[in-house]
Amino acid sequence: MTTLLENIRVIDLTTVVFGPYATQMLADMGADVIKVEPPEGDQMRQAGRPKQGRGMGPVHMTLNRGKRSIALDLKQPADAEVMRGLLADADVFVHNVRGAGIARLGFDYESVRAIRPDIIYVHCVGFGSDGPYAGLQAYDDVIQAATGTTTLLPRADGDARPRFVPSLIADKVSGLYGTQAVLAALFHRQRTGEGQLVEVPMFECFAQFMLQEHLYGEVHDDPVQPAGYPRQVDPHRQPFPTRDGWVSIVPYTAHTIARVFEVLEATEVFDDPRFATDLDRLRNVSLLYAEIARRTPARTSAEWVRILNAAGVPCMEVRDLQDIRSDPHLAAVDFFHHRDHPTEGGYVEMRLPIRFAAMPARDLAHPPAIDEHGPALRAEAQRRHKR
Structure with missing residues (x-):
């Protein structure tokens, strides 16, 4: 079966969620994604309890389906040589190693371009390299704090204590920006033959995402309203109580x-x-929310x-996360495919x-064990090196 990204090879040297989520979308669309991880495996393999195998935790199972795994210690010359062999046949290289670190390993943009001149080199960073935060470490909680996201729940419920949205939302949103960046760069290369360096900064990506509605009055130089879309932070904008739950x-x-x-009837x-x-x-919809909640x-x-x-009024029952796997609509569209x-x-x-x-929908390769495809990929890289 032909896929949308047939014969596109992606070398994925990313960890945690931001980068792996970006490359997961590429694998879903048919790219050959090779997950390069340290000998102990990507740290997200340890998120949650595995059923059987070492490093086969549930978050790994969702983030790395359809990928191949090779374990390499890039500080070791032999493993670095394997990496160079893999890059020689790659279309895309994605990593989230900080600039100085990747240069020490010998896989900065200029070094990789010398191996594969038309490579699409995607650097997933916390903060853009031109700003004063460049080089700082960034995780989801840091980005939620930096973008003001932690102040949204306090606005909505009156509890002044800043809080995180309980999702790795900044990681995942930035990952989607990363996927878009790869696809756009592939299209550009198809038209021009040129590869390029692409920087995907988590802070700027999530700031743009959150501020689409929440920049609000601050979109103007002389604001007449504050930031924060009022309807989204309205304390009455909550699920409504019913006789047996919430809607x-x-x-x-x-x-x-x-x-x-x-x-x-009111x-x-x-x-x-x-x-x-x-x-x-x-204008007074907040008061109307309260009237609805009474009834x-x-x-x-x-x-x-x-x-x-x-x-003709949008309405849905509030569900618990535990209930989602049994949703009848998701079952009908085969969203959760049993393997x-x-x-x-x-x-x-x-x-x-x-x-x-x-x-058409297809089965992806199972989430890989650590170095599951290492022997085959090492042999392939060695053959490439001899040519």
Whole structure:
């Protein structure tokens, strides 16, 4: 079966989540991704308890499907030579080693370009190299703090203590920027024959992502409103209680606001002059959220989902993470594809959510053990070196 990135080889010298998530998307689209890791393995292999094999933790299982693994100590001349052999046949090299460190190893851009002149060399960094934070270490929590993301929950719930969003969101978003960067650079090379150096800075990527709506009033030189999109940080913008749980209801337009209160049989709310016109209702939507919350305990979550969606109002039951694997929609689209791993037993592989007509869904190679493909890749690099 032909894939979208057929015959594109990616050498992945990244760790943790940012880089591996970027290369995971490339593997999903058919690239041959070779994960180069130290002899002890990428540290995320230890995130969670493995079923059987060493270094086969659950986060590794989701981040490294479809990749091949080779363990190399790049400080050792023989292993560095293997790496050079792999790079000679590579289209893309992705790493997150800091600049001075990668230069000491002999794999800075100029050194790699000497091996493969048209290489697409992607450096995943914490902060852009032209700024005063260049060279600082960056992890998800650091980037959430630096971008103001840790102040969003306090705005929403009134607890002044800064808090992290409980997701590696900055890592994953920056990884998606990394995937975009690789695809754009591949397209450029196809047109021009030129490789290039690409820098993907986590801070700038996540700042742009978060500030699309939250820059808000600060988009102007003389702001008339503060930063922070009010609707997103509204303390009343929360799931609504029901008889047996919670639901998310999104009355985002004047029309859907009216429909919600029709379904609630509470149109008398609009007799209040604060809600007299469509514009009044949008301006005072926070107060309307409170009115909705007073009424939703009258029915079960399933009843509200059925009634409100039938009325054209977006509504979904609040689920626990434990329930997601049994979601009927995800089951229907085969999002969680059940596989049998050679050492870890039964597991689920999350399918690429994007559907391409030119690339039907397919089984990827299982998440690899440490150095699982090392012997074959070393032999391949040696043959390349002899040519």
